[in-house]
Amino acid sequence: xxxxxxALAASLQELWxxxxxxxxxxxxxxxxxxxxxxxxxxxDAQDELFFVLQGRxxxxxxxxxxxxxxxxxxxxxxxxxxxxxxxxxCLVLLIENKATAHTGDTPTAQTRSLADQLRRIG
Amino acid sequence: xxxxxxALAASLQELWxxxxxxxxxxxxxxxxxxxxxxxxxxxDAQDELFFVLQGRxxxxxxxxxxxxxxxxxxxxxxxxxxxxxxxxxCLVLLIENKATAHTGDTPTAQTRSLADQLRRIG
Numbered sequence: 001x002x003x004x005x006x007a008l009a010a011s012l013q014e015l016w017x018x019x020x021x022x023x024x025x026x027x028x029x030x031x032x033x034x035x036x037x038x039x040x041x042x043x044d045a046q047d048e049l050f051f052v053l054q055g056r057x058x059x060x061x062x063x064x065x066x067x068x069x070x071x072x073x074x075x076x077x078x079x080x081x082x083x084x085x086x087x088x089x090c091l092v093l094l095i096e097n098k099a100t101a102h103t104g105d106t107p108t109a110q111t112r113s114l115a116d117q118l119r120r121i122g
Numbered sequence: 123x124x125x126x127x128x129a130l131a132a133s134l135q136e137l138w139x140x141x142x143x144x145x146x147x148x149x150x151x152x153x154x155x156x157x158x159x160x161x162x163x164x165x166d167a168q169d170e171l172f173f174v175l176q177g178r179x180x181x182x183x184x185x186x187x188x189x190x191x192x193x194x195x196x197x198x199x200x201x202x203x204x205x206x207x208x209x210x211x212c213l214v215l216l217i218e219n220k221a222t223a224h225t226g227d228t229p230t231a232q233t234r235s236l237a238d239q240l241r242r243i244g
Binding site: 001006071 | 131145168217219
């Protein structure tokens with residue numbers, strides 16, 4: 001069956017709580033509904049792909065902001081600190097290695113475990 | 123800078139000629155404009171992600187067809203024979219390991235080398 005991220009997102013209630021919707025070799029494909037900001041963090045060993053499905057995403061990097069609209073993507077290179085911000089509700093597709101921790105080197109109350117992310121949507 | 127696959131695709135002339143637009147760890151992010159059909163093939167060691175940006179894609183598999191519309195994706199598992207078909211012109215985003223050969227185990231006149239795929243768009 002095809003994976004339809006926007007349809008799946010209809011049953012995503014919780015903000016900043018990525019859910020796994022597929023696998024690609026040693027990576028997970030995830031969707032997340034976000035609004036507000038997460039926390040500055042980095043992933044020492046893994047790149048992280050952000051693809052905006054709906055809304056707008058600002059990726060604050062140490063030296064600049066990257067602004068993404070629908071259909072645009074950006075890969076945060078491994079080791080680079082970043083702060084995801086969505087001024088309005090935004091739906092993103094994430095692709096990242098299975099070993100990637102949600103908020104990387106910076107666990108907070110917002111941090112979701114892999115078990116959380118593997119819960120079925122709906 | 124963000125990557126805008128649809129904007130980049132405006133300068134893609136050749137059909138079935140994927141171009142690398144980014145990297146994600148040991149994978150390439152590619153775009154391809156397709157119309158008609160490619161060739162049955164498989165990639166023994168790598169999964170392959172197809173994400174439809176515009177148009178419709180039929181992935182013919184040994185036991186069924188998977189039909190993808192805009193915003194839908196599918197991962198062809200490693201080792202599974204597949205035949206991509208687009209009855210109308212279609213724009214796809216592909217994510218696959220850097221070692222993935224274009225038409226896998228079945229080189230044809232349509233097969234593009236990695237050097238071809240790494241040519242700058244525009």
